[in-house]
Amino acid sequence: xxxxxxxxxxxxxxxxxxxxxxxxxxxxxxWGKPPLSFxxxxxxxxxxxxxxxxxxLPSWLVTAATLLVLYQxxxxxxxxxxxxxxxxxxxxxxxxxxxxxxVLTDPYLTLGTTLSMAGVVMAGRRSTxxxxxxxxxxxxxxxxxKGPLALVLVGGAxxxxxxxxxxxxxxxxxxxWVTGLLLTLILVxxxxxxxxxxxxxxxxxxxxxxxxxxxxxxxxxxDRYGTAHQAAYGTIWYYWLQAxxxxxxxxxxxxxxxxxxxSKRRTLGRQLGDQRVxxxxxxxxxxxxxxxxxxxxxxxYVLPALPAFSVxxxxxxKRPGSSGVRYGTGFLVYVAPLVAAVLMFWMQAxx
Numbered sequence: 001x002x003x004x005x006x007x008x009x010x011x012x013x014x015x016x017x018x019x020x021x022x023x024x025x026x027x028x029x030x031w032g033k034p035p036l037s038f039x040x041x042x043x044x045x046x047x048x049x050x051x052x053x054x055x056x057l058p059s060w061l062v063t064a065a066t067l068l069v070l071y072q073x074x075x076x077x078x079x080x081x082x083x084x085x086x087x088x089x090x091x092x093x094x095x096x097x098x099x100x101x102x103v104l105t106d107p108y109l110t111l112g113t114t115l116s117m118a119g120v121v122m123a124g125r126r127s128t129x130x131x132x133x134x135x136x137x138x139x140x141x142x143x144x145x146k147g148p149l150a151l152v153l154v155g156g157a158x159x160x161x162x163x164x165x166x167x168x169x170x171x172x173x174x175x176x177w178v179t180g181l182l183l184t185l186i187l188v189x190x191x192x193x194x195x196x197x198x199x200x201x202x203x204x205x206x207x208x209x210x211x212x213x214x215x216x217x218x219x220x221x222x223d224r225y226g227t228a229h230q231a232a233y234g235t236i237w238y239y240w241l242q243a244x245x246x247x248x249x250x251x252x253x254x255x256x257x258x259x260x261x262x263s264k265r266r267t268l269g270r271q272l273g274d275q276r277v278x279x280x281x282x283x284x285x286x287x288x289x290x291x292x293x294x295x296x297x298x299x300x301y302v303l304p305a306l307p308a309f310s311v312x313x314x315x316x317x318k319r320p321g322s323s324g325v326r327y328g329t330g331f332l333v334y335v336a337p338l339v340a341a342v343l344m345f346w347m348q349a350x351x
Contacts, residue, residue, distance in 0.1 A: 005024075009022045009030055010042045010055055011042070012025075014045035019035070022035050031205045033145075034143065034147055035195075036145040037103075037104070040108075041103065059099065060101060062110075062111050063111075065111055066090075066107070066307065070086055070311070071086070072118065074311050074314065076121065078311070078315070086311045090306060092247075093245070093306055094246075095243035095306065099300060105146055106301070108146070109141075109303070110307070114304070114307045115134050115135075115141060116136075116139055116150075117157060117307075118138075120135055120171060132175075133179075136181060136184045137183070138150075138154070144187070144188060148207065153304050156282075158279075159282065160278060161275060231297055235297055236294075244309060251312070254316050277312070280309075281312070283305065283307075283308035284308045287301070288305060
């Protein structure tokens with residue numbers, strides 16, 4: 001389903017005042033997604049009226065919130081220069097640029113997974129209540145935006161770091177698991193229970209159909225609201241290249257340059273021993289790796305991996321005025337205007 005369909009679901013929610021069940025059309029419940037994005041869009045309709053712009057505004061605000069979380073994490077783990085460059089890379093990536101102005105559920109999922117992944121890093125470094133519980137708040141956002149997929153993406157991304165570093169296990173143990181999980185359940189369970197009670201059959205369709213059958217069957221015929229997104233296995237990596245444009249191409253060039261000499265390969269090996277880099281790599285790789293074995297994919301599925309990708313790219317960019325072995329910020333200066341022009345043309349040309 002594309003943006004107009006989601007916008008209409010939100011408009012029906014705002015008009016009917018039914019905040020439990022999103023409706024595909026009057027009399028037909030929409031069981032395909034949880035309601036967080038529809039709540040935000042319906043609230044925007046209520047406050048600002050009905051127009052093409054109104055349901056897009058929440059996606060922009062959610063993307064801005066993701067940028068803020070990304071900045072704080074990069075600032076805490078690295079420095080201000082890396083944080084600023086990471087925000088610039090993320091905001092100028094093709095998928096982020098487009099999704100921030102579209103009526104989609106993926107920006108909400110990405111805010112949730114980013115908050116959870118940042119929460120693991122920040123909980124031991126910031127003593128505020130927000131950062132101590134941000135991991136669990138992120139899970140709640142993900143579960144209400146897209147469903148149990150959020151748990152899979154966060155758990156799979158953290159796993160390599162957790163297995164390879166003892167300090168990682170200590171960091172995980174420092175999270176307030178009992179009260180944190182209780183917070184997640186309090187925020188999430190009431191809606192799931194209410195949705196099933198109001199329209200019986202929701203849980204079976206959503207949990208089994210949308211999360212298992214759709215994943216395993218590229219041509220899943222059980223889709224109640226359209227057609228399955230059938231593609232060849234591994235297509236997600238092609239989508240990754242599209243989603244990260246132009247930075248994905250840049251990153252591949254940087255990686256190839258690192259492999260041309262033995263000294264650079266040794267440097268790369270040392271960088272891969274840095275637990276921060278391992279954490280970010282797990283975050284970057286797991287999402288496309290997970291969807292490699294599914295033919296039912298869209299390019300928006302890459303979005304949760306892009307915050308960490310942005311930090312890794314930021315680490316390769318040369319600081320202005322430095323003489324270090326970084327790759328030039330000239331890429332930013334000369335390519336950014338061209339990228340913006342290409343993306344604007346793309347958006348205008350897309351029917």
